[in-house]
Amino acid sequence: xxxxxxxxxxxxxxxxxxxxxxxxxxxxxxxxxxxxxxxxxxxxxxxxxxxxxxxxxxxxxxxxxxxxxxxxxxxxxxxxxxxxxxxxxxxxxxxxxxxxxxxxxxxxxxxxxxxxxxxx
Numbered sequence: 001x002x003x004x005x006x007x008x009x010x011x012x013x014x015x016x017x018x019x020x021x022x023x024x025x026x027x028x029x030x031x032x033x034x035x036x037x038x039x040x041x042x043x044x045x046x047x048x049x050x051x052x053x054x055x056x057x058x059x060x061x062x063x064x065x066x067x068x069x070x071x072x073x074x075x076x077x078x079x080x081x082x083x084x085x086x087x088x089x090x091x092x093x094x095x096x097x098x099x100x101x102x103x104x105x106x107x108x109x110x111x112x113x114x115x116x117x118x119x120x
Contacts, residue, residue, distance in 0.1 A: 002106065002107050004103075004106050005102075005103045005105065005106025005108070006103070006107050007103075008099055008106065009058070009059070009100065009103030009104060009107060010103075011099065012096055012100045012103060013055055013058060013059050016055045016071065016096070017055055019048075019051060020047075020050075020051035020055060021048065021052065022048070023044045023045065023047050023048025023051065024044075024048030024049055025048070030044060030048075031044045034047070036085075037085055037087075038085065039081075050074070051074055053070075054074055055067065055071065057070060058071050058104075061108075064104055064107075064108060065108070068101055071097070071100050075096055075097040075100075076093075076097075078093040079093045079094055105117075
C-alpha cells in the first residue's frame with residue numbers, strides 16, 4: 001500500500017514539477033496558456049515558483065499534509081480558471097487533486113488513522 005501511494009504521489013509530483021518548472025522558466029506554451037486564460041504573462045514565473053514550493057512541501061514526509069493542502073488550493077484555482085473560460089479540461093486538475101490525496105493517504109499511516117475509509 002505504501003509503494004502504491006509513493007508511485008501515485010510521484011506521478012502527481014512529476015507532473016506538477018514539470019508544470020511549475022516550465023512556468024518558472026517562461027516556456028512559451030505555458031505562458032501563452034496563462035494569457036489565453038486571462039492572466040498576465042509576467043505572473044507565470046511567480047505561479048511556477050509557488051507551485052514548486054507547494055510540491056516540495058508535498059514530497060517531504062514531515063510537511064506532506066501541508067503540501068497537499070497547498071496543492072489542493074492551486075488545483076482548485078486551476079479548476080476554477082478552466083470552468084470560467086469554458087475549457088473542457090476542467091476535470092483534469094480535479095483528478096490530479098484526488099490522486100494527490102489518494103497517494104498521500106496510501107503512504108501516510110497517520111492520515112489513514114485520521115481519515116479512515118472503512119472501520120475494522
